[in-house]
Amino acid sequence: MSCQKLYKFSAHQLREKLNSREIKSEDILLSLSERIRETESKVKAYVRLNGQNLKFSSQTPAKTDGLLNGIPISIKDNICTEGMPTECCSKILQGFNPPYDATVIRKLKEAGALILETKLNMDEFAFGSSTENSFFGVTHNPWNLACVPGGSSGGSAAAVAADEAIAALGSDTGGSIRQPASFCGVVGLKPTYGRVSRYGLIAFASSLDQIGPLTKDVRDCALVMNVISGYDPMDSTSVNMAVPDYTASLGKDIRGMKFAIPKEYFVEGMDPEIKNIFSEALEQIKKLGATYQEVSLPNTKYAVPVYYIVATAEASSNLSRFDGVQYGLRIGDRGQVAGDRGQSAENRLIDMYNKTRGEGFGEEAKRRIILGTFSLSHGYYDAYYLRALKVRTLIKNDFDAVFKDFDAILAPVSPTAAFKIGEKASDPLKMYLSDIYTISANLAGIPAISVPGGFTKGKLPVGLQILAKPFAEEVIFQVASAYEQATPWYNEEPKL
Ligand code: GLN
Numbered sequence: 001m002s003c004q005k006l007y008k009f010s011a012h013q014l015r016e017k018l019n020s021r022e023i024k025s026e027d028i029l030l031s032l033s034e035r036i037r038e039t040e041s042k043v044k045a046y047v048r049l050n051g052q053n054l055k056f057s058s059q060t061p062a063k064t065d066g067l068l069n070g071i072p073i074s075i076k077d078n079i080c081t082e083g084m085p086t087e088c089c090s091k092i093l094q095g096f097n098p099p100y101d102a103t104v105i106r107k108l109k110e111a112g113a114l115i116l117e118t119k120l121n122m123d124e125f126a127f128g129s130s131t132e133n134s135f136f137g138v139t140h141n142p143w144n145l146a147c148v149p150g151g152s153s154g155g156s157a158a159a160v161a162a163d164e165a166i167a168a169l170g171s172d173t174g175g176s177i178r179q180p181a182s183f184c185g186v187v188g189l190k191p192t193y194g195r196v197s198r199y200g201l202i203a204f205a206s207s208l209d210q211i212g213p214l215t216k217d218v219r220d221c222a223l224v225m226n227v228i229s230g231y232d233p234m235d236s237t238s239v240n241m242a243v244p245d246y247t248a249s250l251g252k253d254i255r256g257m258k259f260a261i262p263k264e265y266f267v268e269g270m271d272p273e274i275k276n277i278f279s280e281a282l283e284q285i286k287k288l289g290a291t292y293q294e295v296s297l298p299n300t301k302y303a304v305p306v307y308y309i310v311a312t313a314e315a316s317s318n319l320s321r322f323d324g325v326q327y328g329l330r331i332g333d334r335g336q337v338a339g340d341r342g343q344s345a346e347n348r349l350i351d352m353y354n355k356t357r358g359e360g361f362g363e364e365a366k367r368r369i370i371l372g373t374f375s376l377s378h379g380y381y382d383a384y385y386l387r388a389l390k391v392r393t394l395i396k397n398d399f400d401a402v403f404k405d406f407d408a409i410l411a412p413v414s415p416t417a418a419f420k421i422g423e424k425a426s427d428p429l430k431m432y433l434s435d436i437y438t439i440s441a442n443l444a445g446i447p448a449i450s451v452p453g454g455f456t457k458g459k460l461p462v463g464l465q466i467l468a469k470p471f472a473e474e475v476i477f478q479v480a481s482a483y484e485q486a487t488p489w490y491n492e493e494p495k496l
Contacts, residue, residue, distance in 0.1 A: 006031035007163045010216045011071045012223055014166065018070050025070030025114070028166070029056060032072055036164050039496045042145055045159035046118045047077060047136040048085060055117035057081070057109065067227055069112025074165035076156050077119040078126055079211065080200035081105055084117045088202050089134040090124045092360025093328040102200020103235065104169060104211050104228045111227040120168060121155030124362045125319065126176055126204045128152050129434055132425050133364045140421070141183060142494040143460055147418040150180030156214045157184035161461075162496055167215045167224055171201055173208045174307050175413075175438025178450035181214055182413035182463025185452045185489065187221045187480070188214045192470045193445035194239035196225075197232035205314035206237075208307075208442040217490060218451060218481045222246035225473065241471060249477035255289030257479070260406040264300035265437055270415045274462060277454035278412050281464045281483070285410065288482055292410065297398040300440065302391045307439040308432055309375050309388035316372025319365065324356030331355040367428065396444040403469040408479055410466060411437050413450045417460040437465060447473050451480045452489035461489070 006014065006028050017023045033054045040046060056072060075081060078088045080098035082105075087093040105115060123133035131139045131154025139154045141147040142162040149158040153170030157180035160168050170177040172190035181188025189212045196211050203209060213224035226247065231240040261282070266275065282292055324330040332348075332355040343351065361369070375384035402409060414434060424431045441448040446467055453464030464483065468475045484490060 004031070007035040007166070009166070011068060011167050011220045014071055015069070028070065029054070029072060029114070032164070032166065039162050039164060042140060042496060043142055043158050043162045043164060044137065044139050045121055045155040045162065045164055047089060047121050047134070047155070049118050057084075057115040057117065066110060066112030067223060068108060071113050072116055072166055073108055073113045074116045074120055074156065074159055074168040075105070076122050076153055076168070076170045078122060078171055078202045079105065079169060080202065081115060081117070081119075084119070086119065086202070087135075087328070088125045089122050089136055090360065090362065090365065091135045091329060092322045092356065096328040098200070100200065103197035103232045105200065107228050113227070116165075120153070120159055120165075123152035123154070124365050125202070125315070126152040126171055126173055127315070127364045127368055129175070129179055129431050130419075130424065131155065131180075132421065133362055135362060138421055141418045142496055143185065144418065144458070146420055147460065148183070148421050150183035150414075150418060152176040153188075153214060154180045157181050157186055157188065160184070160186045160214050160216060161494060167213060167220050169211055169228075170214050171204070171209055171211050172442065173204045174311060174442050175435050177212045177214060178438050178448060178463065178465060179414050179435070181450040183418040183461065185461030185492070185494075186214055186216060187218055187449065187451050188212065189221050189225065189449045189473070189476070190441060190447060191225065191229065191473060192447045194237050195447070195471065195473065196228050197230075197235040197238050199232055199234035203314075203318040205311040206318065207314060208311060210442075218477060218484045219247065219250055221449070222250060222477050244474055246473060246477050249474045250481040251485070252478050252482070253289065254285070254479055254482045257290040257407045258405070259285065259290060259292040260295040260402050260409045261292055262297045262300065262409060262411060263294045264297055265411050269433065270412070271417070273456050274412050274415060274417065277456070277462045278464070281453045282410065284483065284486055288486055295402050295406070297402065297440070299391060299394045299398050303395060303440045303443060304433060304436055306388045306391045306395065307435070307443060308371070309384050310392060310443070312368045312372035313376050313385050314372070316369045316376065319361075319369055322357070322360065323353050324360075329356055329360045331359055364428070392443050395440055399440070399444045399446055399469070408466050408468045408475055410464065413437055413463040413465045417456045417458075417462050441467055446470055447476055449476050449480050451484060452487075454489060455492070
């Protein structure tokens with residue numbers, strides 16, 4: 001059966017083939033394994049693969065009628081999987097095998113999905129926009145191997161684009177699902193804050209993080225959301241609200257809908273090609289019977305600084321738990337390091353912390369810990385952190401005002417298409433500034449998707465972003481699906 005190239009199909013197409021007994025789940029696994037063997041040496045989307053065969057979690061037999069029954073799902077390396085390595089692509093978590101599953105993993109398993117034991121590459125602790133900050137090395141963009149796949153869920157996006165995954169989970173703190181989805185030409189959704197449980201997601205910035213799907217099409221995205229969404233008592237920020245059937249929004253027309261275009265997004269630094277592609281997408285939206293109008297989100301100019309204060313402050317606090325005692329790496333314990341035998345126990349402990357954190361964290365993680373510790377420190381807290389929180393509220397208010405009059409906001413995902421590996425690696429500020437269109441959604445807690453929206457002349461994919469008010473994922477799916485059906489972008493494939 002694997003001669004059918006099953007790896008090319010989406011999850012919902014494979015579910016149909018499984019239902020009609022045309023194929024068995026093992027056929028999909030075989031086909032996917034073959035594909036990974038064929039292309040992974042070029043893409044490097046997975047980590048700890050070591051040339052071995054793929055391993056999957058075993059299926060729960062009682063759940064064979066689940067929505068994702070028999071479908072393999074690939075997971076970003078920061079989502080806990082019981083007994084399977086989960087290292088956030090950081091040296092400091094080397095050898096960490098969580099004793100429990102994240103809620104999203106439990107839900108996927110209950111829906112019959114098969115979880116890949118081999119995880120997907122990412123920027124260390126999800127710090128980055130290019131996957132260049134991974135301890136395991138960079139992932140390559142399947143559309144152009146010299147380019148980054150975006151980040152931090154670069155492995156997830158590249159694997160889906162290269163047909164090395166049927167569907168994947170990523171996490172988005174400031175754009176880490178949407179920007180790589182845009183760079184790799186796949187669908188990626190950041191749900192409303194509180195819609196999907198964060199229990200078992202290794203925290204970067206707890207007030208911004210959300211887990212979400214990266215998929216081949218909008219229907220798969222809705223399908224995965226049906227499975228992973230919902231209230232979880234294990235996450236105190238999870239919201240107790242009924243989850244609609246997101247697939248019910250697909251295929252509806254968008255006639256008469258009103259969209260807002262934030263004028264502040266069309267500023268210096270935006271590649272003219274991106275602007276053209278976005279204008280063409282708007283034309284398409286108009287043809288579908290909807291209207292759009294320019295609006296103002298006046299506090300957009302503060303989004304990048306506010307995000308990098310809030311996110312690094314929370315990260316510095318979250319990362320303090322990695323001290324060599326409880327998780328993963330430990331260096332310099334019990335006087336094992338030459339020359340420290342004469343030290344007091346206390347000094348040896350401090351020494352162990354220093355060595356473990358010094359060697360365990362990469363450069364970007366250290367930069368963020370230092371920045372975050374600084375803005376939280378006595379004397380600077382009011383001037384930086386507290387002020388950032390106040391401006392965050394203003395940013396949220398800007399969105400609330402727009403959603404009073406409009407169904408959704410349309411925007412680009414990133415000011416450029418995928419850039420070359422190494423191009424921004426030595427200039428963190430340049431890298432941070434490229435997050436301008438994605439981070440506001442996290443600061444405001446609203447849902448946003450990236451769907452394929454066109455190609456540059458150099459044949460790199462470019463995403464269209466659709467943002468809606470809190471818990472209006474249904475609106476996002478309706479618009480995304482109408483746009484998807486009216487455009488040819490999904491028929492294109494990277495040549496690998
Ligand atoms: N690029 C942003 C950052 O580096 C967002 C990362 C993310 O969403 N995890 O913080």
